[in-house]
Amino acid sequence: MSVVLVVNSGSSSFKYRLIDMFAERVLAHGLVERIGEKVGVATHTVVAHAEAGEPAPTVADVTQQLTRAIPDHTTGFAVMLEAFAAHGPSFDEHRPDAVGHRVVHGGARFFRATIVDDAVEESIDDLSLLAPLHNPGALEGIRAARAAFADVDHVAVFDTAFHQTMPPEAYTYALDREVARRHRIRRYGFHGTSHKYVSEQAAAHLGRPLETVRQIVFHLGNGASVTAIDGGRSVETSMGFTPLEGLVMGTRTGDVDPAILLHLQRTAGYDTDDLDDLLNRRSGLVGLAGANDMRDLVARAEADDQAAQLAIDVYVHRIRAYAGAYLAQLGGADVISFTAGVGENAALIRERALDRLGFLGVRIDHDRNRSVPRGEIAQISSDDSDIVVLVVPTDEEVEIARQTLHAATFRRAE
Numbered sequence: 297m298s299v300v301l302v303v304n305s306g307s308s309s310f311k312y313r314l315i316d317m318f319a320e321r322v323l324a325h326g327l328v329e330r331i332g333e334k335v336g337v338a339t340h341t342v343v344a345h346a347e348a349g350e351p352a353p354t355v356a357d358v359t360q361q362l363t364r365a366i367p368d369h370t371t372g373f374a375v376m377l378e379a380f381a382a383h384g385p386s387f388d389e390h391r392p393d394a395v396g397h398r399v400v401h402g403g404a405r406f407f408r409a410t411i412v413d414d415a416v417e418e419s420i421d422d423l424s425l426l427a428p429l430h431n432p433g434a435l436e437g438i439r440a441a442r443a444a445f446a447d448v449d450h451v452a453v454f455d456t457a458f459h460q461t462m463p464p465e466a467y468t469y470a471l472d473r474e475v476a477r478r479h480r481i482r483r484y485g486f487h488g489t490s491h492k493y494v495s496e497q498a499a500a501h502l503g504r505p506l507e508t509v510r511q512i513v514f515h516l517g518n519g520a521s522v523t524a525i526d527g528g529r530s531v532e533t534s535m536g537f538t539p540l541e542g543l544v545m546g547t548r549t550g551d552v553d554p555a556i557l558l559h560l561q562r563t564a565g566y567d568t569d570d571l572d573d574l575l576n577r578r579s580g581l582v583g584l585a586g587a588n589d590m591r592d593l594v595a596r597a598e599a600d601d602q603a604a605q606l607a608i609d610v611y612v613h614r615i616r617a618y619a620g621a622y623l624a625q626l627g628g629a630d631v632i633s634f635t636a637g638v639g640e641n642a643a644l645i646r647e648r649a650l651d652r653l654g655f656l657g658v659r660i661d662h663d664r665n666r667s668v669p670r671g672e673i674a675q676i677s678s679d680d681s682d683i684v685v686l687v688v689p690t691d692e693e694v695e696i697a698r699q700t701l702h703a704a705t706f707r708r709a710e
């Protein structure tokens with residue numbers, strides 16, 4: 297068994313990647329979007345690879361684009377299959393042995409990647425109540441893919457699963473217990489696939505068994521979260537009941553005093569949709585400085601733009617607070633890693649995030665931090681730093697593929 301198709305479905309689009317798991321080599325990837333609109337768009341890229349013994353690919357990646365009506369995910373899958381048939385790679389040679397699906401919410405039920413059957417589909421559907429923006433799209437993708445690839449295992453890989461190891465004191469809100477129980481309110485945590493992947497990469501980079509390493513992972517993308525990981529187990533994470541809690545994000549507030557919502561309802565006539573829009577789409581970096589791309593904000597801040605400077609100050613202030621809190625929860629750490637768009641690319645954010653941890657022996661090497669090679673693991677702490685600080689590129693698709701392969705292989709062995 298060696299080829300896995302990874303599918304990441306949203307409500308009106310899905311991304312896919314075909315991976316040869318023998319060398320974790322991407323064979324093709326694509327995006328089917330604007331599902332349900334008048335004209336859908338499908339983009340399919342066949343990845344070029346060097347022949348054995350050759351230093352570099354002899355042909356370039358080939359990207360094809362097609363536009364036509366794609367009314368639903370089932371049609372989207374048919375379009376994807378046509379793209380494979382027309383442009384390769386051929387399924388005769390590289391037929392997927394399993395299909396892995398990203399599912400945002402697995403609730404308290406799913407603590408690992410799980411083979412999808414009708415009962416699992418039903419649970420994902422039931423969990424749409426907790427993730428109304430995410431689970432329905434994933435479910436559509438799963439149904440369409442199960443119809444298109446009826447004879448292989450489909451595996452659901454949940455963003456929440458990695459955090460199911462959190463102890464009760466970390467996942468419990470100090471809410472009325474009965475209300476919390478009835479409405480399944482607790483901290484679930486998200487970005488688990490990325491936190492798991494990055495923490496494994498970091499331990500491997502240190503050359504130490506995962507079980508012996510205490511670490512903190514900052515996933516700073518458009519969405520942002522931080523996780524404390526003890527011996528490979530998530531013990532605390534900043535996203536909570538939804539992906540809104542915690543760090544300042546591109547368009548989301550992260551932590552706010554919930555009484556602000558009551559205040560806006562009482563005195564300014566905000567209803568549920570207004571609050572949802574404010575908290576999830578009009579806040580964070582966009583709310584503070586009108587833009588969510590950290591590249592722009594850093595450039596503007598350097599040119600003395602005060603809104604951009606404040607946005608970065610608030611962003612970093614929150615990261616520092618979490619770094620301190622999680623170091624305290626773990627009782628110290630061996631390694632702190634930065635990942636995702638901002639974490640992998642914004643040297644300024646990384647150095648400012650840790651600039652007050654000198655008292656714990658955290659020493660950033662500024663030259664290393666400013667010259668991190670793109671796409672590679674890099675140490676940015678100096679050699680005499682007591683805590684190693686790394687930049688670790690995340691790869692959620694590869695992690696989904698690994699877990700898919702593992703679950704499918706395990707099932708076959710049963």
Ligand code: ADP
Nearest residue numbers: 516517518519588589590591636637638641642
């Ligand atoms: P998503 O959460 O959508 O997967 P990503 O992990 O791709 O997000 O991160 C996207 C964000 O990364 C962008 O909004 C941008 O702020 C930031 N980013 C990307 N490249 C750079 C860069 N060179 N410098 C600073 N920030 C960057």
